[in-house]
Amino acid sequence: MKPIKFNPLLKSTIWGGDKIIPFKHLAINQENVGESWEISGVKDHESIIAEGEYAGTKLNDLLAKLKGKLLGEENYKHFGNEFPLLVKFIDAKDQLSIQVHPNDEIAKKQGLKRGKTEMWYIMNSDENAKLRIGLKKKITPEEYEKIVENDTITDVLAEYTVKEGDCFFLPAGRIHSTGKGCFLAEIQQTSDVTWRIYDFKRKDKDGNYRQLHTKQAAESIDYNVENDYHTDYKSEKNQGVSLVHCPYFCTSIYDLNEPVTIDYSSLDSFVIFVCLKGHADISDNEENNISLEAGESILIPATTKYVYIKGEIKFLESYI
Template structure:
């Protein structure tokens, strides 16, 4: 079966900007403060709709239920069943998002959720002033954390980074974090809504109310260890895959191609997601199916695919479980 694309799910937010509509070439949405484009989602109530091929018009969960291991891989289907394991987004932050933390699988299930959330960010063409927060920069106890939330000094304990295109951050469950003003990025995460809001800069919603904070729940989830640097360090290279993140939830690499290349998946027991960042190329699978992908588009490659021949000039993320 050929790779499939999906109709984007565009999310208007109070902090959203105007980059996503142009990036994805979606007409009529330029001034709508689109904060997120959900590219591939099996989240209940936000299921992606297939945009091409024989499954056009069906939802991602319907496709998983029908194709099963042929779509996601044998071990993945044993592990996740009909739940698609990854959620892919583009995020454009005109304003800073709230300070958050996500529980791990064990703590999430204790709270009645299916699983926790580990994620990663890959920065695209952000504003010159863009920053984000990731990880603690000083040692604090859970009690000190609660006190700092109460007196609005919690940001003093969190590492803040100026960011630019091609920066990468891995955010395992438990790592405190926040997307800052001016960031434009791709996000790869476990399929989960397990989020605890720590601090929201005392902003009010459209009804004038402060948004709910989850101080107690977050205190139980935070990883209080301090690291020297939370960036993902890697050396960019042309015409080869450069590994960014390897964890039990996803493996991600970045490719920057200006010559033909064959991606070999013959030994991989997983679906593959290709996230277009810049440029355009044709991806031809081992059955001769050709799919054009350009920056701002995302496609899902079934686990039955053995090879993809890439022709064109394109930069993209490749991720699989």
């Protein structure tokens, strides 16, 4: 089965910018695009296949048809007919809210299907773009309530000036906020839950303050403190470099200027490529061929044994 491309789901937001449409080479007019959902199985926000024999089909409908052939047999037993990962590009022209996501256990107690663990890979962001992630000093739940009430929540969060290539892992429970000027790729569990802690007294287009979720957030926060929230890795040419390995997804980065073959014969999972830079032609063991360029993402079915990649390209590889 041939790797699959999807039509992006572009979402305009009050903090959205103008980077995504040109990055993806789209000939459309849409303002303040904050997110492009590249591959999504979220209910009512499912990706639509762009081309080939399944063109026009929703991702989860294709999954129901192909089952383990698409997802991997063990993955299908666990996730059923809901694609388990959500891939996005995010362009923050303005500061996002300070937020947190519950873990699976807490999410279920809150009446949700699952929690949300995610990761960020920073792309070509504005100079001096910043983000906040994690606590920089120990606080108690009681102190948390006070600093939210008196607008000093930012004082206890670690802040980073970011550059292209920086990577951050955001396990459920870690407070975070994408800052003004950040342009990034995000990979996460299939979940659209976000508990908003603080929104800088910002109003929406109708002049109303956006809803906060102080109680739900308080139930979800992981109060552990780390010295550094960066993901430490060493860049290497023409081989995969692991960025995140967790129960929800495994992500590596490839930076190629030579042809490379990647062997998936022992992997019982789909694979996602998210192209960050460049262009390549990709073929597989079934003699399927597809191109991949900056701004595109493809889904490689679990039945694929290997792919041969030729071109100068940088991409993220993710699977479960």
